[in-house]
Amino acid sequence: MTSTPRILTLLAAGALALGLTACATAQPEPQGSVSLTPAPSSSAVADGGCASAEGVSVYINTGDLAGGESVDQAACIVTDEPLAAADALESLGVELEGTTEYGDQVICRVDGLPSASEPVGSTEDPAYVEACESMPAAFAYWSLWQKPAGGSWDYAQEGVSTLQLAPGDSIELLFTLDGAPASPDA
Numbered sequence: 132m133t134s135t136p137r138i139l140t141l142l143a144a145g146a147l148a149l150g151l152t153a154c155a156t157a158q159p160e161p162q163g164s165v166s167l168t169p170a171p172s173s174s175a176v177a178d179g180g181c182a183s184a185e186g187v188s189v190y191i192n193t194g195d196l197a198g199g200e201s202v203d204q205a206a207c208i209v210t211d212e213p214l215a216a217a218d219a220l221e222s223l224g225v226e227l228e229g230t231t232e233y234g235d236q237v238i239c240r241v242d243g244l245p246s247a248s249e250p251v252g253s254t255e256d257p258a259y260v261e262a263c264e265s266m267p268a269a270f271a272y273w274s275l276w277q278k279p280a281g282g283s284w285d286y287a288q289e290g291v292s293t294l295q296l297a298p299g300d301s302i303e304l305l306f307t308l309d310g311a312p313a314s315p316d317a
Contacts, residue, residue: 194311
């Protein structure tokens with residue numbers, strides 16, 4: 132015969148095991164990372180920006196960042212539906228890292244750039260290495276730009292995790308080093 136305290140102990144252990152199982156499947160996002168959801172399965176990716184309103188154009192410009200490519204990267208996410216900026220970047224395999232203090236509201240690294248161990252290449256502060264703790268230095272930072280269909284480039288008014296794009300829109304992640312480039316090319 133099993134005593135009441137033993138039954139209660141077994142029930143408590145079972146409840147604890149169920150609770151721990153639920154926690155194990157729903158792990159929190161690490162601080163400073165961007166939570167991305169899969170892009171719609173109906174979208175396709177093509178090299179270069181979109182020719183018209185066939186989709187969303189995505190540009191990544193590393194500027195003069197040490198370790199960056201000297202040429203812009205451009206892609207077209209072919210879709211006829213609105214698309215979250217985070218989904219567009221994820222469909223291209225772009226990895227974003229935010230900051231410890233501001234999370235994904237401030238982009239610190241794009242595909243591992245700037246390096247966490249090497250100087251960014253600034254003439255203003257040649258020894259500066261981005262630590263992604265708070266706001267990046269005013270002379271070395273990523274910015275998110277948006278261009279509506281038929282419009283002109285402007286700083287995005289929302290972060291990458293909330294910015295919605297319509298077919299024909301464009302976004303650009305731009306690294307500005309020592310004041311250049313100040314904005315995307317026209």
